Amino acid sequence: MAKQKTTPAQMEFSLVNEHAAGIDVGSRTHWVSIGTLEGQTREYGVFTDDLHAMCQWLKSEGIRTVALESTGFYWKQLFLMLQSYGMEVCLVNASYTKNVRGRKPSDLADSQWIWKLHSVGLLTASFQPSFFTEELRTYTRHRKRLIEDASRCTNKIQKCLIMMNIQLPIVISDVTGKSGTAIIEAILSGERDGKKLAALANGRLRADKKTLARALTGIWQESQLFELEQHWQSYQHYQRQLAQCDQRIDAFLRNHVESTGQAELVYEPQKKSGDRRIPPHSK
Structure with a gap:
């Protein structure tokens, strides 16, 4: 049948x-x-x-x-x-x-x-993190976006320098490091002499002073200087926000430790040798 x-x-x-x-x-x-x-x-x-x-x-x-x-x-x-x-x-x-x-x-x-x-039971629930994980993830994702925004500012700073034929990125690996910061702030303060700008660089740089002076002798343009100043201020702003975000994450984790009794849960942001974050109240 x-x-x-x-x-x-x-x-x-x-x-x-x-x-x-x-x-x-x-x-x-x-x-x-x-x-x-x-x-x-x-x-x-x-x-x-x-x-x-x-x-x-x-x-x-x-x-x-x-x-x-x-x-x-x-x-x-x-x-x-x-x-x-x-x-x-x-x-x-x-x-x-x-x-x-x-x-x-x-x-x-x-x-x-x-x-x-x-x-009829055909749907499977997606994973949902705990309240603690959700809060911490919100902070860390915001921190990631701040780092990305600061990185974009750095690229624009380098572009402004190159447009004036200031070849700082060639002689300095990190234009926002100690030497780069001193040179950029001097440029924004009105210094145009390549030798004087080279003298501000850290002595540990591979490039000699003569090469630095040549790299820092440019073709100055008011429009590019204005844009450079704007991007430099934005970069500093993101660095201050990043420092505040680190402080908030640290406080959040410490409060969690105190409320739960879990030990050794303290946030310490990793720092590379070139970490040049600006303190919250620096100008």
Whole structure:
């Protein structure tokens, strides 16, 4: 006897999460579904009172677990708000819910689709770090961006010098080091004599004074000098912010040690031989 085939209309899934909801996260509105019947899908704004209203509606409907997509950074405060109301939150990679053929995407349809997948247990929650790790990661990522911004300023400083045929990068490996700083600040103060500028360099440089003087004899342009000053001030600004960020990370870790009793968890930023960060209050 031939085995009877199961048609798509006959296929069923077991209900895993009975009291579930699905949220399609957006930058301006969030669509929330607790089913496919009329009145079971609502649209909420992104203001704080909107998030409270959403959570209160979900609690009134007996919702215990909620799935939402990790859309940009718009999900973070909603994630925390749902947790504060005592609901289990399943943060899902958007590629797991939307890469399905045959679906016509829309905010309403997406929220209902997320609800369906979550109800039958087909969604896997993404890893969420602890509060301590999240805070520390925020600080360290900001620190990384400060270093990148300072690096871009350094490249622009070198460009301004080269445009005036000041070949400082050829004779000094680090234009923001001790020798480079002294020379650039002298240039910005009005010094144009190559020999006098060369005399400011550290004696440990490989290039001799004569070569330095030749490299520091340029074709001065007011526009390039103005741009050089702007980039130099920006570089100093980023270095002060970097020092403040290091202090904040150190204080954050020390407070964590005191509150948890964990020993030897102290932040000490690595310094290379060419670390030339400017103190917070230096000019």
